[in-house]
Amino acid sequence: MTISRKLIFWRGVFNRCPNCGGGRMFEGWVRLRRQCPDCGMVLEQGEGFFLGSMSINYGVTIAGFLLPVLLLVAAGWIPVNAGIALGLIGAIVVPVLFYRSSRSWWLMIYFLTLPHELPANGGEGRGQDDVV
């Protein structure tokens, strides 16, 4: 296997193509390219992949932002009204800022589970026609 799980992990963390490490997976801020412009691997894997990445985004927003704000309010370190305002703003801003990473992380999780499906490892990737 050419591309190790460790390499897939680090490429995913830094929003790079899991197959070639290219950094052009996105057009603009939010649009994931259908294929990697560097290696041609299919990146847009279908609705299941979108929902998976949104689950990651939701989880990071809750566990990484809203829960700490709630704990700060509960501990009395910030006033309730400020906590509510911070929570409302964060509930909108954090998912937007984390969008790209959530798409990349979901691809990373898929190929960490099935690294032999990467084209660089002799697989065929996972195209739209494979989605059930």
Ligand SMILES: [Zn+2]
């Ligand atoms: Zn690539």
